[in-house]
Amino acid sequence: xxxxxxxxxxxxxxxxxxxxxxxxxxxxxxxxxxxxxxxxxxxxxxxxxxxxxxxxxxxxxxxxxxxxxxxxxxxxxxxxxxxxxxxxxxxxxxxxxxxxxxxxxxxxxxxxxxxxxxxxxxxxxxxxxxxxxxxxxxxxxxxxxxxxxxxxxxxxxx
Numbered sequence: 001x002x003x004x005x006x007x008x009x010x011x012x013x014x015x016x017x018x019x020x021x022x023x024x025x026x027x028x029x030x031x032x033x034x035x036x037x038x039x040x041x042x043x044x045x046x047x048x049x050x051x052x053x054x055x056x057x058x059x060x061x062x063x064x065x066x067x068x069x070x071x072x073x074x075x076x077x078x079x080x081x082x083x084x085x086x087x088x089x090x091x092x093x094x095x096x097x098x099x100x101x102x103x104x105x106x107x108x109x110x111x112x113x114x115x116x117x118x119x120x121x122x123x124x125x126x127x128x129x130x131x132x133x134x135x136x137x138x139x140x141x142x143x144x145x146x147x148x149x150x151x152x153x154x155x156x157x158x
Contacts, residue, residue, distance in 0.1 A: 032120045036123060072121070073125040084117075
């Protein structure tokens with residue numbers, strides 16, 4: 001039943017995906033760590049400089065950074081799951097042949113990619129939540145300042 005040429009090609013294609021998935025995980029984790037550094041810079045001075053920007057520019061920058069954090073939070077666990085499942089096929093096949101060493105290597109790769117994917121997801125999720133709060137506070141302060149300036153202006157006499 002599983003001896004057809006289609007399944008052979010499918011297995012070969014899935015095996016080729018492990019390296020790009022692993023590279024994607026490393027890239028995503030690097031992006032998450034870099035984004036953590038950007039967030040630290042925002043928290044300790046960057047957001048105060050944003051207050052002088054036009055409201056549309058603040059919203060554009062906030063949206064861009066929130067989308068990046070959401071992307072990291074969602075793609076990381078997906079790539080981690082792919083990196084978990086891909087080596088398990090050959091590992092289980094090796095177990096069926098009695099080769100426990102190949103199974104142990106496959107299990108190690110599977111668990112390592114899971115941890116990397118979850119770590120990227122946790123960093124992205126945490127960054128997204130913190131930034132949403134920071135940006136909401138910034139926008140609230142801007143709106144309050146704008147409302148205060150409008151209240152200080154004299155009314156036009158008709």
